[in-house]
Amino acid sequence: MLKAGILGGGQLGRMLLQAAANYPVITHVMEKSMDCPAGHLCHHFTAGDITNEEQVYTFGKGLDVLTIEIERVNVAALERLHAEGVRVIPHPAVIRTIQKKISQKSFYVEHSIPTPDYVITQTAAELSQLTDRLPAVHKLSEGGYDGRGVQVITKQEDVSLAFDAPAILEKMIDIRRELSMLVACSEQGELAVYPPVEMMVDPYLNQLDYQISPAILPDEIYWKAEAIAVKVVQSFKSPGLFAVELLVDSNNDVWVNETAPRVHNSGHHTMEGNYSSQFDMLWRILLNYPLGNTDPVLPSAMVNLVGAADYAGKAIYEGLEQVLSMDHCFVHIYGKEETRPGRKMGHITVMHNDRSELLHLCNKIKHTVRVIAPKS
Amino acid sequence: MLKAGILGGGQLGRMLLQAAANYPVITHVMEKSMDCPAGHLCHHFTAGDITNEEQVYTFGKGLDVLTIEIERVNVAALERLHAEGVRVIPHPAVIRTIQKKISQKSFYVEHSIPTPDYVITQTAAELSQLTDRLPAVHKLSEGGYDGRGVQVITKQEDVSLAFDAPAILEKMIDIRRELSMLVACSEQGELAVYPPVEMMVDPYLNQLDYQISPAILPDEIYWKAEAIAVKVVQSFKSPGLFAVELLVDSNNDVWVNETAPRVHNSGHHTMEGNYSSQFDMLWRILLNYPLGNTDPVLPSAMVNLVGAADYAGKAIYEGLEQVLSMDHCFVHIYGKEETRPGRKMGHITVMHNDRSELLHLCNKIKHTVRVIAPKS
Numbered sequence: 172m173l174k175a176g177i178l179g180g181g182q183l184g185r186m187l188l189q190a191a192a193n194y195p196v197i198t199h200v201m202e203k204s205m206d207c208p209a210g211h212l213c214h215h216f217t218a219g220d221i222t223n224e225e226q227v228y229t230f231g232k233g234l235d236v237l238t239i240e241i242e243r244v245n246v247a248a249l250e251r252l253h254a255e256g257v258r259v260i261p262h263p264a265v266i267r268t269i270q271k272k273i274s275q276k277s278f279y280v281e282h283s284i285p286t287p288d289y290v291i292t293q294t295a296a297e298l299s300q301l302t303d304r305l306p307a308v309h310k311l312s313e314g315g316y317d318g319r320g321v322q323v324i325t326k327q328e329d330v331s332l333a334f335d336a337p338a339i340l341e342k343m344i345d346i347r348r349e350l351s352m353l354v355a356c357s358e359q360g361e362l363a364v365y366p367p368v369e370m371m372v373d374p375y376l377n378q379l380d381y382q383i384s385p386a387i388l389p390d391e392i393y394w395k396a397e398a399i400a401v402k403v404v405q406s407f408k409s410p411g412l413f414a415v416e417l418l419v420d421s422n423n424d425v426w427v428n429e430t431a432p433r434v435h436n437s438g439h440h441t442m443e444g445n446y447s448s449q450f451d452m453l454w455r456i457l458l459n460y461p462l463g464n465t466d467p468v469l470p471s472a473m474v475n476l477v478g479a480a481d482y483a484g485k486a487i488y489e490g491l492e493q494v495l496s497m498d499h500c501f502v503h504i505y506g507k508e509e510t511r512p513g514r515k516m517g518h519i520t521v522m523h524n525d526r527s528e529l530l531h532l533c534n535k536i537k538h539t540v541r542v543i544a545p546k547s
Numbered sequence: 548m549l550k551a552g553i554l555g556g557g558q559l560g561r562m563l564l565q566a567a568a569n570y571p572v573i574t575h576v577m578e579k580s581m582d583c584p585a586g587h588l589c590h591h592f593t594a595g596d597i598t599n600e601e602q603v604y605t606f607g608k609g610l611d612v613l614t615i616e617i618e619r620v621n622v623a624a625l626e627r628l629h630a631e632g633v634r635v636i637p638h639p640a641v642i643r644t645i646q647k648k649i650s651q652k653s654f655y656v657e658h659s660i661p662t663p664d665y666v667i668t669q670t671a672a673e674l675s676q677l678t679d680r681l682p683a684v685h686k687l688s689e690g691g692y693d694g695r696g697v698q699v700i701t702k703q704e705d706v707s708l709a710f711d712a713p714a715i716l717e718k719m720i721d722i723r724r725e726l727s728m729l730v731a732c733s734e735q736g737e738l739a740v741y742p743p744v745e746m747m748v749d750p751y752l753n754q755l756d757y758q759i760s761p762a763i764l765p766d767e768i769y770w771k772a773e774a775i776a777v778k779v780v781q782s783f784k785s786p787g788l789f790a791v792e793l794l795v796d797s798n799n800d801v802w803v804n805e806t807a808p809r810v811h812n813s814g815h816h817t818m819e820g821n822y823s824s825q826f827d828m829l830w831r832i833l834l835n836y837p838l839g840n841t842d843p844v845l846p847s848a849m850v851n852l853v854g855a856a857d858y859a860g861k862a863i864y865e866g867l868e869q870v871l872s873m874d875h876c877f878v879h880i881y882g883k884e885e886t887r888p889g890r891k892m893g894h895i896t897v898m899h900n901d902r903s904e905l906l907h908l909c910n911k912i913k914h915t916v917r918v919i920a921p922k923s
Contacts (some may be wrong), residue, residue: 172882189568192561192588193879195864211590212568443819443844446875446898461872467817468844468898488571496837501821503569506548522822522844 178221179240179334181355182505184209190450263409263434273312312337319375348419351437352400363462369460395425402510412453444471472529478510484511484544552610558881559616560585616723637787637808649688658782664718671711687711724795727813728776739838757909771801788829820847852893854886860920862886
């Protein structure tokens with residue numbers, strides 16, 4: 172059986188391994204501690220630092236294929252492994268480009284992919300020279316994640332909030348919609364495109380509130396979104412499963428926000444909602460099988476279950492039983508011992524032919540379940 | 548987190564553990580060798596003999612809840628554990644009743660549950676006194692599985708084929724349909740009934756050829772099947788997930804063939820075809836969650852992938868790529884290294900709103916994929 176490795180053992184790894192059990196494959200995972208969401212679901216677990224070159228190299232040597240569930244991995248090791256014949260999906264060059272917002276933005280510009288206008292800043296002080304560009308969004312080039320490393324700079328006085336590290340200052344888009352396009356690319360360059368997903372974002376946490384698939388869009392936006400997402404993935408010239416996050420403005424122009432070269436939160440609904448889930452699809456690419464069917468089984472929606480504000484400690488899923496007794500819901504708890512404010516603890520997918528019922532159920536779920544901890 | 552144990556680590560355990568990853572639960576598995584389909588998907592694996600009283604007792608002691616994926620387990624150990632406060636689902640008494648065909652049949656008779664008429668035989672010689680009952684089916688009381696331990700005795704000359712061990716000689720039913728009813732029962736006695744499944748059986752291997760859900764049945768049969776399945780499960784007075792196999796004769800009478808007090812081959816389609824799969828449902832029972840929704844998402848069918856005759860050795864899945872490129876199919880390979888004639892190696896589920904398309908796809912799958920081994 173083929174030996175496949177995953178760098179990272181969070182919930183994405185967990186769900187990848189659930190899907191792996193449908194295929195003949197020996198799975199290897201590297202993560203800091205076995206006590207992570209994916210640690211117990213693989214054939215071979217390696218405790219290690221996925222940002223350490225020698226550890227990643229040693230882990231990958233001898234495997235047939237390697238993938239990632241997070242971008243913050245050591246790329247130098249992946250390049251060595253790739254050069255020595257280990258298949259690395261996505262290609263290391265893609266991860267290197269995407270790891271830094273600065274190189275990711277340059278990539279879009281070089282490939283004439285529409286992305287919000289920006290300038291590069293190296294220090295916070297530079298922003299005082301750029302006030303003509305406000306309001307704008309300051310984004311750390313490295314280390315931003317789930318809303319961290321992003322700062323809205325509306326007026327001159329906000330300049331003190333700027334990051335004193337390499338960053339981009341990005342023009343603020345008059346966002347009317349946020350979409351995600353999942354695109355699969357096989358080793359042979361064949362593509363499979365999922366229907367667009369509309370994401371509703373929590374403005375406080377900058378985390379996904381809920382998402383609907385397929386998004387109902389005017390044709391004009393639909394075709395632009397698909398064309399742009401395909402162009403992004405084709406430009407990377409790499410096999411993999413990609414999530415292209417798109418912004419639609421008040422002129423119905425479509426802009427690439429960012430791309431994840433891996434399975435992604437915006438694709439969780441595909442586990443039940445589409446014939447081939449994003450996790451199944453990535454295994455098909457890793458195992459060199461034909462790509463799967465991206466058609467929806469039924470319309471679906473997904474609600475993230477994140478740690479409630481003001482609670483940290485052993486997770487308690489308040490209201491979970493009520494959600495479990497609701498029809499058409501699929502509960503996914505990631506098995507993390509500890510909750511923290513905003514931490515992704517699980518998600519719930521809803522499937523229904525009636526879209527108003529989908530929204531109704533999402534709203535009901537959001538008001539029913541909370542991840543809290545015992546008051547200390 | 549609750550600690551749950553599974554006795555047996557075959558494909559049913561594998562799929563149970565895939566479903567377990569949706570919930571906060573620590574999983575323990577006992578099986579002969581870790582190199583079994585479920586061995587790598589649990590938190591804690593114990594190599595041991597599930598028919599050995601002390602080993603099962605030691606495994607179960609300290610767990611919160613125990614279940615089985617096969618009936619051939621040590622019941623005495625489960626009775627001790629149950630008495631000491633470990634939840635055992637299904638109850639040990641149910642497993643004891645079902646392990647032996649003789650006690651299982653007596654149970655149906657005692658509870659006025661329709662089951663084909665039979666007599667008990669202790670030796671092969673007894674059959675020569677029972678020729679007025681031919682044609683009949685001789686079934687070993689213990690150890691029969693997947694068609695083994697079942698012998699059709701048509702005429703006096705066949706008596707030499709009879710089993711020389713405790714068995715039942717069962718009246719042959721003029722079978723027109725074989726149905727399976729999956730019924731879930733919670734600790735509180737609440738029931739959830741899946742739509743009936745029609746099974747098409749390979750007469751040579753006595754293994755499932757393909758199955759369709761929901762079965763399209765005349766109302767009369769539908770209601771009888773449901774009423775009988777519910778009666779069987781209520782009579783057991785035990786929580787669990789039960790598969791009640793039913794035979795329908797030419798008078799549209801419905802008879803219980805046998806019951807499995809566990810997840811079952813006839814429920815595999817529920818993984819994609821129903822809102823709560825049989826595996827999800829059993830976890831809900833084990834974790835004391837509300838029962839799930841048994842509604843079909845879409846009509847579905849399932850094809851077993853068994854080892855081709857005349858091949859034994861390292862499994863090769865001939866034609867798998869063609870099936871993977873067919874729309875509406877879900878492939879499940881159990882990860883067994885070695886194939887043998889008739890060995891269950893995987894299954895493929897198909898979902899489609901159009902039932903004639905379902906049958907067409909099942910037939911296409913059966914003629915596309917074969918599990919073989921290299922010719923020695």
